Amino acid sequence: MAETILTPPLPDYSGPHQPGITDPVWPAKAPEGVDEAKYGALYAGQLERQRHLHVVTADVASRTCGELVDLLRTLTGFARHQMAKVPPKDTQRPYDEPVVTRRVTVAVGFGATLFTTIAGDDRFNLAARRPASLKVMPQIDGDDGFYPRDHATDLVILVSSDDYYVNEYIFGRLYYGSVHPDIRVRSVERGYARPDSREPSGFEDGITNPRDGSGPSSMHDFVYIRAEDGEPGWCTGGTYLAYRKIRRRMKHFFDLSPQAQEAVFGVDKKTGIRLEPHEAHAHAAKINPRRPNHRDLFDMDDLERRFLRRPYFFDDGLDGDGEELRGLHHLSFARNLGAQYEWPVLMWQTNPDFPEKGTGSDALYGPGGAANIGGGYYFMPAAATGTDHLGTGLGL
Template identity: 30%
Template structure:
């Protein structure tokens, strides 16, 4: 990151997550430009330039924004019960986020004249460009009422009806240590170090008030909000979510993604709901499965990504030509009363599970205006009969209410909720 007056040199050709062996994501790297609100400009030149995505707007960036290549997602527990302290933290986080998304260091930067004090910025992004960094915050159910039923911050009566406790789905094997959270921050960028730097600085600023509950690194975007481009592939080698909502489709965003003032609480108007699911893939079993069975499981041709019986990826699928258990058939809006969600998923690899198997899969992120007619009915249908269930398992889960965007420098994350 640069300071207010400095000029950043060219970004390093950083391929992997600093020795974590995640160079696999390079194959999925795509060009997509900055987007404000629901807009998106799908041009490689802007992505390569390290451009900044505008921070202020009616909606938070990082939802309809053209999907970046890398992710660092963190869920936080709030460790203070002081409402004033939480508000002060949200204000400080907002200021830091506004600076980092524009390629600037936090506060006085990583190097200052006061050598006896810790610097305001951790410094690992010095010299790096903004890399289309977006920071998107969400509020979990336990922020409104904690696990003991306590209203710590005087906002229990402002919890949205749609911010439900997600039901248990057949086949779930959820790890409490990788689920839930009072707050979440989704950091997306084209440079992994820029994304990690952002979460690290927010955690540092919040020390004593919040603690990271769990986090997830992601690479190789598996969804696109610029559907005129090719759909990326997941770790199973298939294209999925071809009919994702476009960041430029204002009508679809209004209908399926943004919360309206009529359908939800006033403080959430212009916001959304985020479902985060960590989905472990049984890679070794999948890799020993025949190509025909793989294609039958998804209902797609593996090479082109075309629906079975069709020639091209974006051909309208003939659902009846697929097996009743095909993933595409079961997940399609026509099979779910027209339900649609905006997906921003990423692949992950987190070493091995101790038994010689790769701990890898999909970190599923989905935005919608109401999970009760979005994610929940779709997941219920998939959990019952999807052939893909033989090869995957949901091991982490969380739901967050995502407030609207920050309007200007005097606004802050969650202001309407706490006002």
């Protein structure tokens, strides 16, 4: 009897949140005829990312609120159109398996400079409506020639699909100004996803992600802002994006023994199970300590500080020294940027005295290891409904 082949889940195009953040996601319940134990361990509630990602950053050249509204309305319509398009049949070869969907998502985020420029200009009178935690990404230990202030942009546009050329087409429309002339593209980063989520050195990334509907708390509890969260009203249903482009110096890492590689991550490479005992500065221990029965001075448990990882990987060839330019685009989504993302990064991962004095920083960022070479903070508003556009609640 032939093995069952599961059709990948589709993005949620009609929900209250922008597609491409907590979806596509495998249903919590196993389909009929599928082994429930295997499905529960490997699929249920898990993100099933599209195969390709383009991270496009851009600034806004609009000068008035009316021009900004026109830009946002046009960009919203463009995103909707690209996600609704059906692959044309006349371009498919007659003996290939028909392509029914390329699972396209276009998610738009606002940077802090849209509300107040680096020079402090409240050009659109939006400073009072800025999301509570949104700011220019701070400099941290591990940044290598990357100065977040110099890379802060008004917009980020996450383009994901199963077809690289679809992503390129959408990027081209943005880059050449055919979507809207006031969108000035600053950069584009390209990434790819492995179905098993293993990063370039073979370890699984995002293994501790909260899942959707597979436990007492779904991933939505960690990701999307609620009315009671103390944010401006228009932020409800949105989420924060912390994006870092992380370079992995693979030659240095592969020179380590298999045991030393596992010690850096603090997990078994094949299974992802934590090593016991493990080094206090191992990556898993530093970014996700999981201390039992521990509540910090803000009365939060370690697991309450989780965020959703949506990793994609990159291979940009060789640098000037002939070394590989490889690593991952680390897309992290959180309901509370400070409590869920900055706390684990600043108080745990980069704190040399956590979990005890003299521990040192995350072993993954040791000499010659990982380095942050790009990124930024953004706010992803809720999906636009009806005739609304993204950010309608800003009151422009």
